[in-house]
Amino acid sequence: MNSATVEASHLGKMFGTKRVLQDLSFGVSPGDVVGVLGKNGAGKTTLLELMLGFTQPTEGAVRLFGHESYRLPGDAKARVGFVPQQDELVDHLTVADQLRVIASFYPHWDKDLMSRLCQEWGIDVRARIKGMSVGERQKLSILLAFGHKPDLLILDEPVASLDPIARRQFLEQLVEISTDGRRAIVFSSHIVSDIERLANRIWILKEGRFDWQGDLDSLKESIVRIHLRGSGRLPEVLAIPGALSVRRESAFPTAIVRDWTEGAQRELERQIAGTVEVEALGLEEIFVELHR
Amino acid sequence: MLFILNPQSGVPIYRQILEQVRRMVSSGQLQPGTELPSVRDLAVAHAVNPMTISKAYSLLEAEGLLARNRGKPMTVVGSARGTARGQTPLNKRVEQINPLVDQIVLAARQLQLSEAELVKALRRKWEETDE
Amino acid sequence: MKAVARLVLTYTFGTRVLRLFSVAGLVVVVVAFVLLQLFAQSSWLLTIPFLGVTMIFLGSALMPLMFGRMARSHLIRVLPWGRVKLLLSAFSTVAIVALPLPLLSFFAMERAMDYYAIHGDYGGVAPHVIPSAAVIEKARQGNVENFHVQLSGSFLMTGWLYLALWFITSERSIAGYVKGLLVILFVMFFPLREVSQLSMTLKGSLTQIGIVWFLFGAGFLLWPRWKAFTAGWRLRPQDRISALLQRQVAGREIDLMLGTANPWFLIAAQVVPIVFASTIGFYSAAVWLFYLTIFSTIAGAIACQAAERSRVLWLRGNWTRGELFSQVERSFWRHNSFVMGALVALMVGIGSYAALPVSLLAIGLPLLMLSTILSTYLGFMVTRGLRFAEGALAVTVMLALMAVAVIAARADGDTQDILIVVGIEVAMAISAVVLRSAARKRWEKIDWMLCRPDRALRARSAS
Numbered sequence: 001m002n003s004a005t006v007e008a009s010h011l012g013k014m015f016g017t018k019r020v021l022q023d024l025s026f027g028v029s030p031g032d033v034v035g036v037l038g039k040n041g042a043g044k045t046t047l048l049e050l051m052l053g054f055t056q057p058t059e060g061a062v063r064l065f066g067h068e069s070y071r072l073p074g075d076a077k078a079r080v081g082f083v084p085q086q087d088e089l090v091d092h093l094t095v096a097d098q099l100r101v102i103a104s105f106y107p108h109w110d111k112d113l114m115s116r117l118c119q120e121w122g123i124d125v126r127a128r129i130k131g132m133s134v135g136e137r138q139k140l141s142i143l144l145a146f147g148h149k150p151d152l153l154i155l156d157e158p159v160a161s162l163d164p165i166a167r168r169q170f171l172e173q174l175v176e177i178s179t180d181g182r183r184a185i186v187f188s189s190h191i192v193s194d195i196e197r198l199a200n201r202i203w204i205l206k207e208g209r210f211d212w213q214g215d216l217d218s219l220k221e222s223i224v225r226i227h228l229r230g231s232g233r234l235p236e237v238l239a240i241p242g243a244l245s246v247r248r249e250s251a252f253p254t255a256i257v258r259d260w261t262e263g264a265q266r267e268l269e270r271q272i273a274g275t276v277e278v279e280a281l282g283l284e285e286i287f288v289e290l291h292r
Numbered sequence: 293m294l295f296i297l298n299p300q301s302g303v304p305i306y307r308q309i310l311e312q313v314r315r316m317v318s319s320g321q322l323q324p325g326t327e328l329p330s331v332r333d334l335a336v337a338h339a340v341n342p343m344t345i346s347k348a349y350s351l352l353e354a355e356g357l358l359a360r361n362r363g364k365p366m367t368v369v370g371s372a373r374g375t376a377r378g379q380t381p382l383n384k385r386v387e388q389i390n391p392l393v394d395q396i397v398l399a400a401r402q403l404q405l406s407e408a409e410l411v412k413a414l415r416r417k418w419e420e421t422d423e
Numbered sequence: 424m425k426a427v428a429r430l431v432l433t434y435t436f437g438t439r440v441l442r443l444f445s446v447a448g449l450v451v452v453v454v455a456f457v458l459l460q461l462f463a464q465s466s467w468l469l470t471i472p473f474l475g476v477t478m479i480f481l482g483s484a485l486m487p488l489m490f491g492r493m494a495r496s497h498l499i500r501v502l503p504w505g506r507v508k509l510l511l512s513a514f515s516t517v518a519i520v521a522l523p524l525p526l527l528s529f530f531a532m533e534r535a536m537d538y539y540a541i542h543g544d545y546g547g548v549a550p551h552v553i554p555s556a557a558v559i560e561k562a563r564q565g566n567v568e569n570f571h572v573q574l575s576g577s578f579l580m581t582g583w584l585y586l587a588l589w590f591i592t593s594e595r596s597i598a599g600y601v602k603g604l605l606v607i608l609f610v611m612f613f614p615l616r617e618v619s620q621l622s623m624t625l626k627g628s629l630t631q632i633g634i635v636w637f638l639f640g641a642g643f644l645l646w647p648r649w650k651a652f653t654a655g656w657r658l659r660p661q662d663r664i665s666a667l668l669q670r671q672v673a674g675r676e677i678d679l680m681l682g683t684a685n686p687w688f689l690i691a692a693q694v695v696p697i698v699f700a701s702t703i704g705f706y707s708a709a710v711w712l713f714y715l716t717i718f719s720t721i722a723g724a725i726a727c728q729a730a731e732r733s734r735v736l737w738l739r740g741n742w743t744r745g746e747l748f749s750q751v752e753r754s755f756w757r758h759n760s761f762v763m764g765a766l767v768a769l770m771v772g773i774g775s776y777a778a779l780p781v782s783l784l785a786i787g788l789p790l791l792m793l794s795t796i797l798s799t800y801l802g803f804m805v806t807r808g809l810r811f812a813e814g815a816l817a818v819t820v821m822l823a824l825m826a827v828a829v830i831a832a833r834a835d836g837d838t839q840d841i842l843i844v845v846g847i848e849v850a851m852a853i854s855a856v857v858l859r860s861a862a863r864k865r866w867e868k869i870d871w872m873l874c875r876p877d878r879a880l881r882a883r884s885a886s
Contacts, residue, residue: 077502078503093438105502105508106503128438
């Protein structure tokens with residue numbers, strides 16, 4: 001594939017006078033699994049909608065398979081799968097009919113995969129969608145995006161209503177999909193543990209900008225919490241390079257730091273005449289700390 | 293399961309695999325010639341991103357702990373000091389200890405030790421572990 | 424194109440009930456075709472295909488619903504050529520449903536002329552006598568042209584009817600019913616009049632089709648761009664509406680929750696078509712009463728939703744279920760008295776302007792009020808979703824009301840007819856009281872989990 005799956009440069013979006021996204025540049029390559037994190041209202045859904053071409057950017061551009069996403073041609077659309085936040089199923093149909101209707105739009109549809117997943121995920125194909133619970137509807141919604149084996153899969157809070165078992169099944173399926181390394185997945189979720197398992201790249205959106213945009217592994221290695229254990233009274237002013245926040249309430253202050261180095265550690269240990277312990281943080285902790 | 297992985301830990305998954313493989317190889321839990329699970333199987337079993345597994349495997353291969361055979365899964369090679377020497381180039385192996393070298397030199401300077409004293413400490417340890 | 428085919432198939436066969444209608448309708452149409460070949464034509468024979476096509480139409484009632492749902496989804500924008508295929512599927516469905524009647528009419532005429540050519544007379548259908556073979560030939564040519572005219576007219580009308588159906592089925596609210604009704608009225612005024620007065624021309628209807636479908640198609644396909652364009656404006660209208668609502672809120676939370684807070688909308692929606700009709704001079708008494716009766720059943724349609732909407736009130740007040748019923752009843756009476764008052768005033772006004780007989784007004788006004796009350800209590804009875812029993816009762820009542828309205832309209836001066844109508848009105852009053860106590864009893868045992876059919880289904884599947 002000579003063109004990247006998704007490419008954006010200086011993407012920005014305003015609704016009237018309200019600015020939602022600002023100066024976003026990113027790329028998604030085949031094999032990437034991108035987790036999009038952000039507070040409610042940070043612009044996650046808008047970003048995904050811009051990528052899909054539902055709306056036009058006010059600044060910059062975003063391209064899908066080399067085409068401008070707002071004018072995505074039909075055959076490129078056949079390579080994209082989307083799971084929206086609110087399911088868009090037709091209540092009056094049975095599951096089988098809904099599957100057939102969506103399948104008819106695509107040149108290739110994996111019926112065996114669909115029936116296997118329906119069985120594994122406990123969806124009765126003869127049931128009418130009207131009578132299904134929210135979780136079952138969401139599972140069906142997700143299923144509909146897998147059938148045509150898209151090269152790019154975009155999911156907006158896909159597991160919000162699923163119980164842990166259903167979520168695990170969904171994750172396992174996404175892992176299966178990503179094993180061949182040719183597909184790209186972008187998904188936004190509040191369930192940080194899922195992103196931690198599945199994503200190799202993380203985008204953290206804060207007030208319309210990327211607070212972090214890079215590998216998950218690098219993020220975990222970059223942002224750590226340091227614990228200061230000084231032998232005597234600590235100096236009033238502490239110079240901690242790369243500190244995002246410092247907490248001095250207790251006798252053992254902590255700080256969240258970015259790109260902590262050994263040199264900085266030695267220096268700080270000298271300053272406080274004590275030891276500095278470095279604690280690696282999980283993604284949820286990192287997210288919370290970045291938003292303090 | 294072969295590994296105990298905690299995706300929520302502050303330690304990245306690939307690093308957890310690295311450390312566990314190193315430990316198991318040096319303790320003898322993983323004998324030379326043992327075949328490790330494929331990237332795909334491991335990813336599905338633990339429900340984690342396969343790229344993180346393959347990253348770990350590649351790094352372990354660079355360290356000389358694992359060997360990639362075409363068409364077969366990754367196999368344990370043996371202790372890093374043994375047969376690996378012939379398989380991994382010198383500069384790659386030197387690369388592996390560079391971060392530790394940085395640390396030691398920095399610490400020595402801060403403690404205001406001389407180069408001779410540093411080399412002496414290194415030599416002492418080297419001779420101790422020579423067997 | 425398999426997507427278009429699959430969509431059309433789903434529209435017609437998507438649910439059990441619809442499948443039944445579609446298949447039955449098709450069978451009836453085929454049977455009608457066969458019968459037309461075999462038997463001499465009579466008026467009852469010609470109603471059979473009409474019945475069949477109506478059944479096919481009802482059998483594809485899923486089309487406007489699915490179309491609306493999919494058109495507003497995000498998914499359709501990701502499906503390859505999704506919107507275009509969806510539009511084509513709607514167009515195809517309309518074409519399929521519009522085809523049988525003109526086709527059958529064409530064949531019927533051909534058969535009739537063949538029959539004449541052999542036997543020298545018709546099976547009782549044609550109004551004139553065609554004397555010679557040359558004239559028959561000319562008539563045949565005219566038949567083909569006639570077919571085109573009828574086909575285009577049928578296509579146009581079918582499209583409008585689907586629109587009405589969409590309003591009624593997709594927005595199950597006052598606004599929805601009223602919009603659907605307005606479309607039906609529009610159809611009655613324009614295309615249907617043209618058809619009945621035989622003033623429809625091929626060019627005229629093709630032009631209408633062209634314009635309507637062009638606007639619809641363009642509007643549909645360009646809708647996302649329009650939304651994006653007006654995205655900045657949309658923030659402001661919201662404020663205006665909420666400001667409007669704020670003024671209504673004082674002490675009328677119950678009305679807001681039940682949807683009875685704003686009778687003016689309904690009044691306006693009823694007054695406008697009546698005034699419009701009267702400007703064209705449409706004064707037939709029967710039609711008046713017919714319309715007004717339909718309007719009163721809208722009150723019932725609104726009342727249908729009372730049970731379900733009252734669930735929120737239950738949580739907010741300290742009423743028992745019985746007391747809740749009284750509150751709801753009171754709210755509806757407030758709302759309905761506004762609407763009825765407006766209708767009565769309107770009827771009196773138009774009655775005096777058009778010099779309609781006093782007896783008509785004397786029995787028409789009580790009829791109007793009683794039918795509104797009756798439908799409202801009927802609506803209250805729907806506490807377990809609109810199941811077969813309630814649906815059948817509702818349809819019966821509505822048909823009875825329409826029949827009574829027609830009788831009442833004919834009864835100027837004829838004492839026997841007037842007595843019949845008065846008798847019926849008395850019966851209506853009694854049934855209203857009966858229905859009220861039935862509704863109240865049901866409310867005292869209302870189970871909100873079973874209020875709507877889909878909730879009941881979910882409750883049964885217990886997830």
